[in-house]
Amino acid sequence: MSKIMTQPTAAQPSLTSASEMTKMALVAALYVTVTALLAVISFGAIQIRLSEMFNYLALFHKRYVVAxxxxxxxxxxxxxxxxxxxxxxxxxxxxxxxxxxxVTRRIKNVAVKLGVTAVIFSLSMFTVAFQLTILFDLPFFYTWLTVGAGELLSMSIGGIVIYYLSQKVNLAR
Structure with missing residues (x-):
């Protein structure tokens, strides 16, 4: 039987199992809570969304992409x-x-994996700059720079937290 057709095992539960759904709901709720509590710095042309640290969890397990x-x-x-x-x-x-x-699937060094992810997310902030340019007539490149810098700061702080957490807790489980 092909690998795609096999049923999830105890080591690899289905994403719809109660345990997996609970983990996903918890991370989604944490993302919402951290962003909402820090709303004053989480939205706008200059933003530091500390909840972005949860992006790193997706590197450890696919369930966190959904979460x-x-x-x-x-x-x-x-x-x-x-x-x-x-x-x-x-x-x-x-x-x-x-x-x-x-991009990071073959990178074994966790710190390098986190660094690459921080750079990719920071560059992806053109989407936020695009929205702010359309809705508030802000200058695109300056807004991309400020939002990207805020993202890099958020991801750097979060990367340190997730790196040390990953040394103590198996985030892939």
């Missing part, structure tokens, strides 16, 4: 640009998380 994307979609309803931020931000998050998993 973080769900968290982003939910919390983006709080955004002043929600009309674009919900569909564009949610889609961009999903695609960038998948891209980061693909």
């Amino acid at each position: 973080v994307t769900a968290g982003v979609v939910i919390v983006n309803f709080m955004s002043p640009t929600w009309v674009l931020d919900v569909p564009v931000g949610g889609t961009a998050t999903l695609l960038v998380l998948l891209l980061c998993r693909l």
